[in-house]
Structure formats: C-alpha cells, structure tokens
Amino acid sequence: MRKAFVLVAILILCAFILVAGCGQKSEDGEGKPKIVIGSKNFTEQLIVGNMVGLLMEDAGYPVEYRLRLGGSSLVHEALVNGNINVYVEYTGTGLMVMLEEDVINDPDEAYAKVKELYKQKWNLVWLEPWGFNNTYTITMARSKVQELGVTKISDLKDIAKDLVIGATHEFIPRKDGLAGLEEAYGFKFKEAVGMNEGLLYQAVKEGQVDVISAFATDGRIPAFDLVNLEDDLKYFPPYYAAPVVRGDLLEKDPEIANILNKLAGKIDDSTMAQLNYEVDENKKDPAAVAKQFLQENGLIK
Numbered sequence: 001m002r003k004a005f006v007l008v009a010i011l012i013l014c015a016f017i018l019v020a021g022c023g024q025k026s027e028d029g030e031g032k033p034k035i036v037i038g039s040k041n042f043t044e045q046l047i048v049g050n051m052v053g054l055l056m057e058d059a060g061y062p063v064e065y066r067l068r069l070g071g072s073s074l075v076h077e078a079l080v081n082g083n084i085n086v087y088v089e090y091t092g093t094g095l096m097v098m099l100e101e102d103v104i105n106d107p108d109e110a111y112a113k114v115k116e117l118y119k120q121k122w123n124l125v126w127l128e129p130w131g132f133n134n135t136y137t138i139t140m141a142r143s144k145v146q147e148l149g150v151t152k153i154s155d156l157k158d159i160a161k162d163l164v165i166g167a168t169h170e171f172i173p174r175k176d177g178l179a180g181l182e183e184a185y186g187f188k189f190k191e192a193v194g195m196n197e198g199l200l201y202q203a204v205k206e207g208q209v210d211v212i213s214a215f216a217t218d219g220r221i222p223a224f225d226l227v228n229l230e231d232d233l234k235y236f237p238p239y240y241a242a243p244v245v246r247g248d249l250l251e252k253d254p255e256i257a258n259i260l261n262k263l264a265g266k267i268d269d270s271t272m273a274q275l276n277y278e279v280d281e282n283k284k285d286p287a288a289v290a291k292q293f294l295q296e297n298g299l300i301k
Helices: 002-027 043-058 072-081 091-098 107-122 142-148 178-185 197-205 247-252 255-263 269-280 286-296
Strands: 035-040 063-070 086-090 124-126 136-141 164-167 191-194 211-215 226-229 241-246
Touching: 035 043, 035 072, 043 063, 043 086, 043 255, 043 269, 043 286, 063 072, 072 086, 072 091, 086 091, 091 107, 107 124, 124 247, 136 142, 136 197, 142 226, 164 197, 197 211, 197 226, 241 247, 241 255, 247 255, 269 286
Parallel strands: 035 063, 035 086, 164 191, 164 211
Antiparallel strands: 086 241, 124 241, 136 211, 136 226
C-alpha cells in the first residue's frame, strides 16, 4: 500500500513538472531565449534598437526593450553585466572609449580589432556592420561658412579663438572628441557649451553657437542647410554601426546572429540620415520608422 502511494505521488510530481515546463516554454517563445535590447539616448539609437527588436520578434523571439539607457559607457556596462544582451555600437566608440586603444582610420582594421578584443576581454561578439558610418563631423550653418570662407576644419585655426562650439557632454572630454580635435588641429575654441544632442542643430541654425559637433548621419544637417567641414587631417575615426551580442546568448542560439546579419550592408549614410529626419523633424515614432524600413525591404512581415 505504501509503495502504491509513493508511486502515485511520484507520478503526480512528474506531471506537475511536465506541465510547469510546458508553461515556461510557451512563455519564452517556444524555448527561444529572451532578447533584451539596450540603446543609447539619441534618435538613431532608438531606431536601430527597434530594428533589432522587430527582426527578433518577427523570428519568434520574446523581446524586452530597455532603450534610452544613457551614454556609451552605461550601455556597454549593461551589456557586460548581463542587464541587456544586445545593442548597436559604433566601431570608433568601441575601439577608443571601451577598449582605450589608439585610433585606427582604416574601417576594416578598426572592425577587426574591436571584434577580436571584445571577444577576448568580455566574450562579446560584434556581428556584421549594417553599412552606415556615423562618424563625428564639425558642422556650421551655410551662411556662417560663407561669411568666414571656410571649407575644412584646418581653416578654423586662426579664428577658433573667436568661435563658440556646441557639443554633447560626452564629446567634450573624449580623446576622439573635442579635446583630441583641438590638440590635433592646433587650436582652441573660445568656449565649449555642453548640451543635449537634440538641441545642437537648432542652436547652430539659430546662431546661438558658431559651430557644433554633429553626427554624419543626422537628417537635420541637410534639412537645416548646415555644412560639414572637411576633416582634412582625418582626425575622426570610422564609426560603422553593428550589433554587439553577449557570447553566452549566441552559444545558446547561434541563429540570432544570422537574423541580425540580415541588415549587413543594407543601410548607407544617406538612408540613415533620412530615417533620423523622419523622427527628428517629422515627429514620427522611432519604432514606426524602423518597422516601415524593414517591411519595405522585405526583412519582416
């Protein structure tokens, strides 16, 4: 009698475990790992973060969005610590900010270096670049360019002392930012005003500052009739965008890399600038802009 009771108890326990296991399986996308996506706090990052999520959702993965986490270092630490497991980073930022390596101006060499060292140091994997190079630029209003007769950054050498530059708080101290730029070109601006990235373009358009540090793929550059000065000393390194994924996530499910690599080489600078413009100036939702692009290119249903 006792043996029969024990047998029944074991069968009930097994049934409970089986049901619980099935319930868990249905919650996490039929056994697929959850994709936890992070991003920095500016327009382009919100768009590409949503692209990551939409691609993964379309493939049947459960997705959690943790966008607008902050600056580069905060998002990187979230990835290293496992608070997120994927976000889109830029090769120049990875190389010089996270790895604290010297500038590499060749795009392929820079990518190979970050790919190798990220894997060694943190078991983080760089997937294939998506195509656009969101490098920094030094940008002015066209009217100011014409007034001063400048076309390249070195033309500012004798007049920078009279000019005010607007820049993000992150850009000002970075060695691939303002401090390094002034050292490389041998001049110093009269004043550097730190401000939110979203305010920079309006500020230079309205003459509140004379020059700004901008992003090459920002749609407000052509929209506001701004001009990027030529980086004639090739100071700014390449900033090609690519997803960076935790190695343990790819070990669980290598297919994730194939899904995100569908965007490899699919977005050029002008396309990314237009997507950014749709959000910044046409006030469209970043998720809606991302979804429309992916659908129009046959990448999601």
